[in-house]
Amino acid sequence: MARDKERILVVDDSPTNIAILNVLLRDAYQVITAGNGTDALALAASEEPDLILLDIMMPGMDGYEICDRLKANPFTREIPVIFVTAMDQERQEAKGLALGAVDYIAKPVSPPIVLARVRNQLELKRQRDMLRRLAAVDGLTGIANRRAFEEDLDREWRRVVRLKQPVTLFLADIDHFRAYNEAYGHLAGDDCLRHLAQALTKALMRPSDLLARYSGEQFVGLLPDTDATGAAIVGERLLAAVRNLALPHSHSDVAPIVTISIGAAQCRPNAQTDRAQLFKLAGDALYAAKKAGRNQIRIFEMPESVSAL
The missing domain is CATH 3.30.70.270 (Reverse transcriptase/Diguanylate cyclase domain)
Structure with missing residues (x-):
């Protein structure tokens, strides 16, 4: 069933960071949030978000482990993940990209940068989804193959x-x-x-x-x-x-x-x-x-x- 708004899952253990991103995104997107890795994995599977904004430094299960588990699950591995982090070392960024993240956003966040990168990744996802739908259609009847x-x-x-x-x-x-x-x-x-x-x-x-x-x-x-x-x-x-x-x-x-x-x-x-x-x-x-x-x-x-x- 089509959604009125694309759905974004924001994962961060800081209520303040979640509130900031929610204010930035809520007018254009449906925002759901999680404060820990366990809730994030459950919401990703049940709510099927179009994009995940994921903090790295969290107690217990960190962002790297969450991303790794998302990509290992066939039901969540296609969801694009953007890391939102205060870490600015190239090694950490390379590690996240190697795990399957599509982009990085540095903290403290810049509203125009957040909106632009979210918009770009959702547009890429729409294009991938369209190609996937075309590949899923029987060419003769127009129904699923x-x-x-x-x-x-x-x-x-x-x-x-x-x-x-x-x-x-x-x-x-x-x-x-x-x-x-x-x-x-x-x-x-x-x-x-x-x-x-x-x-x-x-x-x-x-x-x-x-x-x-x-x-x-x-x-x-x-x-x-x-x-x-x-x-x-x-x-x-x-x-x-x-x-x-x-x-x-x-x-x-x-x-x-x-x-x-x-x-x-x-x-x-x-x-x-x-x-x-x-x-x-x-x-x-x-x-x-x-x-x-x-x-x-x-x-x-x-x-x-x-x-x-």
Whole structure:
């Protein structure tokens, strides 16, 4: 979900320093603060700031260690870090840059320098984010590609495990798509995929739901905080969305229009749950849906004993 303002995490053990930076930044940015390393690491992971301003000299965990831990965590390593410090030795600056910091700001801070360097780093981050988004989009359908889905799955999986929520993974195949391509041509097949991607995206509704083109005519989706009953409701909505497109398919033995089959796997994961087993279960459910006549959803639930392995 887009933010009204970019978010900056200020980390400093001095309330005075935090107050100064907050006054400088709060009009243009959303500012969150931490007074120690433990809180800083927790906020970086949960709040996903766009930039971190990090003091070096702090009791307990110093700025170097915080930066090192941020860069070691796959969920925080892309957040740019600017050190804000009274230390002015080249060796210390070189150490911070080697750990992954993008810039230094000297104390006492100069307001124009702080604002200029923050602005520059956020602009660079926006450019990197745009390139990352382009790399994450399927060129044909405009929705997420397989690589992006797997990255988003990592992040969302961690969240549902932490919150002990149910989750449903689904696979959707276009029924008799090879026959469709042979009958109508590959350009029409491409148009079909684009129409389905748009229809499925609209049918999912919730911002937290994930959808991607996984391969060829197959789509994959993740429904957080969704049990088998909820998955059945969403699945029927997806099936109807495709049927409502009314794309002609005279070479299908299912219906005179394009339809899909859906296989879904539901579980309440924990830290030991094997996602590969969930994918396999969704694949088994998809096979069952096709065997039962296609144009339908089948939902398999992962046994608690398997989820707890």
